Amino acid sequence: MKILGVKFVPLNVPLEKRLQTLAAATWVIVSAFGDAWGYLITAYLLLYTDITRYFLLLYFLWMYYDWDTCHRGGRTELLTKVVRNNVFWRYFCNYFPLKLVKTVNLNPNKSYLFICVPHGILSMGIVGSFATDAMDCKKLFPGLEIHPITLDQHFKVPLIREYVYSLGFCASSVRSLKHLLSTPPKRPYTGKATLLVVGGASESMESTPGTYRVLVKRRKGFVKLALKHGTSLVPVLSFGETDLYNQIYRPEGSTFRRVQNYIRGLIGLAPVVFSGRGFFQYSFGLIPKRLPVTVVGKIFYLAVLLNCRK
Numbered sequence: 001m002k003i004l005g006v007k008f009v010p011l012n013v014p015l016e017k018r019l020q021t022l023a024a025a026t027w028v029i030v031s032a033f034g035d036a037w038g039y040l041i042t043a044y045l046l047l048y049t050d051i052t053r054y055f056l057l058l059y060f061l062w063m064y065y066d067w068d069t070c071h072r073g074g075r076t077e078l079l080t081k082v083v084r085n086n087v088f089w090r091y092f093c094n095y096f097p098l099k100l101v102k103t104v105n106l107n108p109n110k111s112y113l114f115i116c117v118p119h120g121i122l123s124m125g126i127v128g129s130f131a132t133d134a135m136d137c138k139k140l141f142p143g144l145e146i147h148p149i150t151l152d153q154h155f156k157v158p159l160i161r162e163y164v165y166s167l168g169f170c171a172s173s174v175r176s177l178k179h180l181l182s183t184p185p186k187r188p189y190t191g192k193a194t195l196l197v198v199g200g201a202s203e204s205m206e207s208t209p210g211t212y213r214v215l216v217k218r219r220k221g222f223v224k225l226a227l228k229h230g231t232s233l234v235p236v237l238s239f240g241e242t243d244l245y246n247q248i249y250r251p252e253g254s255t256f257r258r259v260q261n262y263i264r265g266l267i268g269l270a271p272v273v274f275s276g277r278g279f280f281q282y283s284f285g286l287i288p289k290r291l292p293v294t295v296v297g298k299i300f301y302l303a304v305l306l307n308c309r310k
Contacts, residue, residue, distance in 0.1 A: 007282045021279065023091035025287045030163065031122055032286070035153070035269075038160035056158075063158065070155040070171035072179055074147055076186060081133075083166035089134035096240075096288070098128040100135040101296045106234070107191065108143025111181055113226050114195040114297060116236040117214045119203035121245045121274050125238030125293040130195050131167040135295075145189035147180055149196045153268050172196070177222070181229040195236070196222055201270035205260055209243045236297040244288035247274040 002008070030037075045052050069075070106112060116126045129135045131148045138146065152171040154164045170176050180194045199206075199215040206213035226233055250256035263271040278285030 005283070009280050009282065020091045020095035021287060021290075023088055024095040025279065026088075027092055027124075027127075028122065028286050028288065030160075031127075034160040034163065035157045038157040042158040059158070063161075069165070070152065070169075071173060071176040073183065073186070074168055074170040075165045077145075077189075080166055080168045084131070084133045084168065086132075089128065089132035093128045093132070093134040096124070096128075096244075096291060096293045098125060098135060099292065099294045100129040100137060100140065101294060102140045103296060106141055106144065106193075108141075109190050111192045111229065111231045112144070112194070112234050113181065113222060113231050114193055114234045114236045115222065116195055116197045116238065117199060117203075117216070118207065118212050118238065118241055119197050119199040119201075120207045120238065120241035121204055121247065121272060122288075123197055123238075123241070124244060124288060125241045125295045126195060126197060126236070127167075128293075129295040130193075131169065141193060143190040144193040145185040145191070146193045147195065149176070149194065151201075151268055170194075172200070174221070174225070177225055178229075181225060181231050193234075198222060201264055201268065204270045204272055205247075205249075205257070205264075207242045207245070207247065207272075208249050209246060211242055234297050236295060238293055238295050240291055240293040243291050244293070245274040245276045247272050 042056065045056050047053075074080075114130075116123070126148065130137050130146055138144070147168050147170045149172045150164060150169045152173055154169075155161045155171055170180060177194065177196070180192060185192045197203075198219050203213070203215045206215065223233070225231075248256070250260075260271050275284045276286060276288045277283065277290075278287060282289075
């Protein structure tokens with residue numbers, strides 16, 4: 001049903017689909033605005049509570065002690081398993097739906113660097129497929145300890161950092177990648193898979209429906225690290241990732257893009273202006289469109305990339 005050009009959601013939508021939409025919306029709010037919420041909630045608890053503020057001070061001591069964990073392999077399996085297996089992620093992945101396709105078996109005794117493209121607006125395909133167990137990634141790739149990579153700044157935000165840690169994420173720093181590629185996996189795992197979205201925040205500004213713009217040409221540092229540690233590269237493509245949102249897109253050199261780059265340089269996040277759908281209508285909103293996303297990975301040995309060493 002359309003009213004004034006806005007397409008509204010039918011009233012007879014099954015409860016299952018409504019729960020899926022709620023899961024997708026919740027994730028977007030936490031992921032896109034989580035850092036701001038973390039600071040706001042922390043400020044409120046410090047300024048406007050009598051007892052909780054003292055527990056928060058103890059939490060700050062814990063943060064100080066735990067500050068470098070994101071550079072040293074992240075949380076253990078014991079601390080992430082419950083969150084990664086939560087039913088919430090089943091609803092989230094079934095919303096699109098997501099599909100994870102393995103094209104080749106990986107040796108469970110080796111280390112791999114998964115090179116994920118495209119970034120899209122929020123990398124939902126990679127998060128649903130590898131930061132959770134909803135797609136059974138650990139059954140598809142048995143023996144591999146899986147660690148997705150995200151921006152360092154998320155680990156510095158009170159409260160929200162615990163959510164990021166709980167999904168097995170580590171920091172996107174050279175120090176973190178060196179640690180992940182050079183250290184043996186924790187028991188019971190026998191190999192490692194580190195997931196890096198190489199385009200990062202810059203690539204999110206190139207995300208428009210029907211296109212796959214990948215920023216790799218000037219980002220070959222990961223190849224040098226992989227060569228140094230004898231790690232095989234596994235390209236991972238999220239087909240459909242860029243179709244989930246529309247955004248106001250302007251090419252490099254435009255005033256709008258220069259403003260975006262300036263803000264990104266200040267806060268580390270890409271200030272994309274995007275739109276998907278809403279709770280009760282399909283025309284605009286923060287929720288991603290209900291379109292399928294298929295994540296596919298294939299082994300790609302480093303011998304092919306020897307010319308990238310310089």
